[in-house]
Amino acid sequence: MPLSDAQATALAAVDARMPELSDWCATIFDFGETAWREYRSAEWYVARLRAEGFAVEEGSGGMPTAFCAEWSNGAGPVIGMYAEYDGIPGNCQAAAPRRAPRRGLGFQAGGHTDPHSGLGIGALGGLLATKAAMQAHGIAGGLRFTGEPAEKVRGSKPIHAAKGYYDGLAAMLSFHPFYMLPMCNTVRWDTHCGAAYSMVYRFICDAPESWGHGDGAPIPQSHSAIRAPGASEALMSMFQMSKTLRDSMLPHQGGWSISEAILTAGQATADNQPAGLAEVQYMLRTPTVEMAEQVTAALDRNAGAVAAMTGCRWERHWVCKSRPGLANHAMAALVWDAMQAAGAPQWGDAAVQVAREVQAALGLAPMEAPFIAEMSRLIDPQEAEAILRRDLPPSQANSTSDDYTDMSWHAPLARFYIARPALRPAGAPYPNWVMNALGGIPATIDPMVRSAARVLSLAALRLLQDKPARDAARAEFEARTGGGVGGDRWMAPLCDYAPPIHFRWPEYVETPRGRDWCIPSDMADA
Structure with missing residues (x-):
């Protein structure tokens, strides 16, 4: 033309x-x-x-x-x-x-x-x-x-x-x-x-001293007393269990995948102190929304199981739900x-x-x-x-x-x-x-x-x-x-969450040395 x-x-x-x-x-x-x-x-x-x-x-x-x-x-x-x-x-x-x-x-x-x-x-x-x-x-x-x-x-x-x-x-x-x-x-x-679903699983260990103890048990005084494994252990277990999940779902067929990124881990600065917070992000790339929902349900079960094992509670926060x-x-x-x-x-x-x-x-x-x-x-x-x-x-x-x-x-x-x-x-x-x-x-x-x-x-x-x-x-x-936006075959937006802007996403920081990454430049190749 x-x-x-x-x-x-x-x-x-x-x-x-x-x-x-x-x-x-x-x-x-x-x-x-x-x-x-x-x-x-x-x-x-x-x-x-x-x-x-x-x-x-x-x-x-x-x-x-x-x-x-x-x-x-x-x-x-x-x-x-x-x-x-x-x-x-x-x-x-x-x-x-x-x-x-x-x-x-x-x-x-x-x-x-x-x-x-x-x-x-x-x-x-x-x-x-x-x-x-x-x-x-x-x-x-x-x-x-x-x-x-x-x-x-x-x-x-x-x-x-x-x-x-x-x-x-x-x-x-x-x-x-x-x-x-x-x-x-x-x-x-x-x-x-x-479709694509992405979410952050957050593990919080609010009361590590109460894990493994009955109601009314005294706070343990000894370093050898039973304490909750904590949020870092929950994250590691979630990470490993969900890699096993991939093998059960044939991720190499049909061009779909599950990937993960650790956003927050640790927090403790002394020995014998279980981490109170850990976060891991997952990204699911699937042909259909129904498939993404199934994988999400399996990840939710994993999160609940590892939280119970490690003395944590867990939350799921959406990053993305796209059609x-x-x-x-x-x-x-x-x-x-x-x-x-x-x-x-x-x-x-x-x-x-x-x-x-x-x-x-x-x-x-x-x-x-x-x-x-x-x-x-x-x-x-x-x-x-x-x-x-x-x-x-x-x-x-x-x-x-x-x-x-x-x-x-x-x-x-x-x-x-x-x-x-x-x-x-x-x-x-x-x-x-x-x-x-x-x-x-x-x-x-x-x-x-x-x-x-x-x-x-x-x-x-x-x-x-x-x-x-x-x-x-x-x-x-x-x-x-089926008639445009709102039609009989139209798929409505899946987004029912606020912009996920408050997580610990990697970013640049201002330091006495000037602009740097969250991992200091002089450590990046150590």
């Missing part, structure tokens, strides 16, 4: 702003903030969006590092896009072709792995290019851009969905960097991501048209030189063509779907998880992927720092940012200008939900 004048204007706007987008991407990468603690990143986006003429609600949905930005060019359809900007603890990497933490930090600090730094700036580039074209060509309608913290724990989107931030949109465009075939430079067709995704072929086809017009990212001489430097730093012979060839090719969505289905049971409708799925129940949505830089195999797998570094070095990450911005602006303008295409997407959404 030939480009409209507005779409041509948008592509020119992306190219004109690429130097800025490159600098902005490097800024967010260098912040390297993690779930629920993305203070600088959110502050940066809010200031940037306001400077670009958007009205911005800070702390949207009760989440301090979330936001919702709106801009209107008159009455008309509103298109949604969003930024993510959280990283992962233990992945601090400089934007350099060798293993090195960012300046002043240790390797255990936060860093971008997907990278969400490029995701957010690619989306922002598409948003601003769309706005520029709408102004230049008098296109009526609006843009909504949400800031989505804590994606790595599936945090914000179920909350935003439950609080109505995606309601009223004509369409939602969902972009993510990717490198795993076949979902690379393509659009999801039928098999969208599944499986809803397909929309009309939206997928529209975005696929945009991808074909925009083209796959291409890595030039500067990127190739960086990749060769990385290989040399690893003691490998630098390759003439170091990047995976598929990174610069498009793959038809239905072809990618057929490849994806080879490893899935016919009855399984969803696979893996990602919280964009919550958006799909509130507006017609397309989920598409643009390749991030990845190196051709060279025997043993590359260490993790390689992907992290390539996601921060401008020469290697900018092609992805540019391609994403191009696709987003082309698709958004098509939706704004092509009423039949927009109506087709809406009709399919209403058919799949």
